[in-house]
Amino acid sequence: MPRKIISDNVFSSNNSERKRTRVYSGSYLKLGFVPDSTDETKPYCLLCCKSLCNDSMRNQKLKDHLKNVHSEHAGKPLEYFQRLNEHRQKNRQMSLTSMFKVQTNLNMCGVQASYELSFLLTKKSRPHIDGEELLKPACEIYHRTMLDSGTPGSQLAALPLSNDTVRRRIDKIAIDVQSQLNDILRNTKFSLALDESTVRDSEALLLGYTRFKHGSNFAEEMLFCKSLKTTTTARDIYAVVQEYFTENGIPIKNLISTAADGAPAMMGRHQGVLKLLKDDNPSMMAVHCIIHRENLAAAAISCELDQLLKKVISVINWIKSRPTNERLFKQLCVDMEEDHIRLLLHTRVRWLSKGHCLERFLNLYDTVLEFVGGREEFQFLKSSESKTLISYLADIFGKLNALNKELQ
Known part of the structure; x- marks a missing residue:
């Protein structure tokens, strides 16, 4: 019979019975079992390469396993299992x-x-x-x-x-890219573009883009995206920029130009962000963003074209703002085999939306006319002159869209 030992101070929940742990005996090798390499209290079968529970560490149970599972090896001598064990240890x-x-x-x-x-x-x-x-x-x-x-x-x-x-990989990549960019800016002249925007949940973000010469080419990268916790005054924006330069050891003298939109907090003559940066670096050039100036110039159109544009937008809003109208218009586009089934909304925040909005409206002009033809306020669409002017607006704003993309 195999020897049995009692594990140290292992009791059942009622402290009345002791848990027994059975140990391996050398006689088990002739049955094809050795101690498990990861837990010596479990028998390991050399034939099926499986570990059994500690309760199976009994002569009769091991004999039953050999007879029932590996009956073809039941009569093998001890030397056979010794060779199996040596081969297993060598391979292991x-x-x-x-x-x-x-x-x-x-x-x-x-x-x-x-x-x-x-x-x-x-x-x-x-x-x-x-x-x-x-x-x-x-x-x-x-x-x-x-x-x-x-x-x-x-x-x-x-x-x-x-x-x-x-998430961790992306954070490490971002930190590494940011570190490489800061290393370049410490020893390179660069320009900076600042833009303060309010996103959802009324969160104010300050974005900074940098442009510099790297090797034989010019490179443009996002430098930072910082949240403005409370107010968005010129002093707040200036403090964020100054803090970033100080933390990363970027000399302010390397900043040769800064561009921003025409907001007073940015371009103010006495307390604007660009004025405060110029005080720190008098050789810096302050630039009014050319894309913003181009957009302001494009907003000044004639009164006749402006009124027509507002009427077109009112037609689009009448269709898009009512779910029933939207579904009926979609089905009408499908029936007339149009390339598109929806109109596009125009928003003042998105500069490129006018061109896309008017181009889609012009593509679906006949379908829109059939859909709203019975309403008196939309009778202007039946005029050939209106269609000509809408086509003109679509072409003009399409050109402005292309210019915006090239500038960006």
């Missing part, structure tokens, strides 16, 4: 060495792939969870169907692409 030692090498290479390749895929998600503005829920399953499907027609390899299973991992 070799596999451990190779496993560490393979695992190290696999981990390095997996980390590199994880960084590259995280960077791809960032460039495409995709949610972080897409790495685990979209990219990884897509790679597994390709591997399974196109490469080996089997189960995905361990490389894909080991690829770290969880939501938190992708």
Whole structure:
């Protein structure tokens, strides 16, 4: 019978029974069992390469396992199982060495792939969870169907692409890129463009873009995006810019020009941000953003064209603001086999929206006329002169859109 030992101070919940832990006996080798390498209190079968529970560490139970599961090996001598054990230990030692090498290479390749895929998600503005829920399953499907027609390899299973991992990868990439950019600006002359905007939840953001010569080419990068917690005065914006330069060791003398829109907080003659920066660096050039000036010039159109533009926008709003009208208009576009089924809204904030809005309206002009032809306030659409002027507006704002894109 095998020897039995009692584990130290292990009791049941009622402290009345002791938990017994059975130990391995050398006589079990002739039955094909050795101690498990990870837990010596469990018997390891050399034939099926499986570990049994500690309660199976009994002569009769091990005999039953050999007889019932491996009946063809029941009569094998002790030497046979000794050779199996020696072969197992030799393979295990070799596999451990190779496993560490393979695992190290696999981990390095997996980390590199994880960084590259995280960077791809960032460039495409995709949610972080897409790495685990979209990219990884897509790679597994390709591997399974196109490469080996089997189960995905361990490389894909080991690829770290969880939501938190992708977030950490993106943060590290951003920090590294920011560090490289700051290193360049410490030793290079550069220009700066500032823009303060209010987004959803009334959050005020200050965006800074820099342009500099890198090698033989000019490069343009986003320098920072900072939140303005309370007010958005010139002093607040100036403090954010000054703090960024100080924290990252960027000399203010390297700033040769700064551009901003025409807001008083930016372009104020006495207390504007550009005036405060110029006080620190008198050689700096202050520039009124050419894109903003072009947009202001484009806003000054004749009274007749301005009234017509407002009428066109009122037609679009009448269709778009009513869900029933929107659905009926969509169905009418489908019936008339139009290339588009929806009109586009115009907003003053989005500079490029006028050109796109008028171009779509002109493409669906006949359909719009049929849809609203019975309403008295929209009778101006039946005039050939109105259609000509709308075409003219669409062409003009289309040209302005192209100019805006080239300037940006």
